[in-house]
Amino acid sequence: MPYEFDYSEFKRKKLEDKDEAYDYYCKCDYEGILELYTDEELREHSNFLKVLGNPLRLQILKILSHVDMCVCAISEILGQQQTLVSHHLSKLKSARIVEERQNGKYRIYSIKDKRVKQILAVLADGS
Incomplete structure (x- = not known):
């Protein structure tokens, strides 16, 4: 099941921007992805x-x-x-x-x- 981003926690932690929040909360596993198309x-x-x-x-x-x-x-x-x-x-x-x-x-x-x-x-x- 994909991880859903919880904005309530984002607001509670008062992280400055969404990128910072994604870095903090994102649990997506992308290590196994093959190379993208040229x-x-x-x-x-x-x-x-x-x-x-x-x-x-x-x-x-x-x-x-x-x-x-x-x-x-x-x-x-x-x-x-x-x-x-x-x-x-x-x-x-x-x-x-x-x-x-x-x-x-x-x-x-x-x-x-x-x-x-x-x-x-x-x-x-x-x-």
Whole structure:
């Protein structure tokens, strides 16, 4: 159970400021915390999640998590215009989340970043 700060004791001791009070009363154990993210890691993770934060892109990734597919088939499944789906696939490709390969006159898209399938599984679980 997390420690709750008791301000009544803070007032009774008449400590000068909250920092002093926290130093005096805080019983949080933070010694075992792993290193925090670097600024570059924070930017990368934030951009990754930002790209995933679009409902249509999530639907595209859900489809691609089952089978590699061309843009025309994805558009058909989603009932969206091919240009719109292509735009979102381009965003996903720029973020290195999906990749494409040429198969005759078709570009076949697949998931490149293994984190995507893990995230989709967590979303499906509701966890």
